Amino acid sequence: MNAAPADQIRLLDVQGLDVRLQQLAHKRKSLPEHAEIESLTKDLTQLRDLLVAAQTEESDCGREQTKAEQDVDQVRQRATRDQQRLDSGAASPRDLENLQRELVSLAKRQGDLEEIVLEVMERRESVQERVTELTERVSAVQAKTDDATARRDAAQGALDAEAASVTKERELVAGSVPADLLKLYEKLREQQGGVGAARLYQRKCEGCHIELNITELNDVRAAARDAVVRCENCRRILVRTSESGL
Structure with a gap:
């Protein structure tokens, strides 16, 4: 699957809003x-x-x-x-x-x-x-x-x-994300405890908090800028930014 880097970045915004909604629901319950x-x-x-x-x-x-x-x-x-x-x-x-x-x-x-x-x-x-x-x-x-x-x-x-x-x-931001990318994100979010997309920060997946090995990093480096890459450990969408350490 391919998606513009900007769309993938917006997916992190959706994830952040989803996390906030989870926090609010937990706080309400607690x-x-x-x-x-x-x-x-x-x-x-x-x-x-x-x-x-x-x-x-x-x-x-x-x-x-x-x-x-x-x-x-x-x-x-x-x-x-x-x-x-x-x-x-x-x-x-x-x-x-x-x-x-x-x-x-x-x-x-x-x-x-x-x-x-x-x-x-x-x-x-x-x-x-x-x-x-x-x-x-x-x-x-x-x-x-x-x-x-x-x-x-x-x-x-x-x-x-x-x-x-x-x-x-969240509805406004999610509405600007391509439908197929959003669908994959929603599926993974349901499977992965509420987190479907994570930032690659300093060579570490912020979803599972595991640092990518050299082979995994090389695969991510070789992937096209619009390719939707997945973490090999947790299978979440791995979003690349300027701080990814690539």
């Missing part, structure tokens, strides 16, 4: 905010799970407290009715004796139930404090996540804008 957001999201998920568990426990304590308070109220009402009957004296001595015994039993029952109410209230208060603490921690981590997301989006936006500009420039 933004520190990605790992930060991932870590914060993991923390946020764990905290929200703990918060839901605490809220559920608080709700359960609330129902338990309501039930215990209702039990206390029922015992009080029963004791009030018994006391009224006892005070009225409108019962047989045996019934009055039974009422007295029942009032003693109800008083003990009421005391036991009130202890349960206090225990549940204390437990509920502790859980409510936990809910408040977790709610504040969730809000704090969410704020950090939002900040990291905003920073990531801003960084990605800047990189995307630069990539769009480089892509446009």
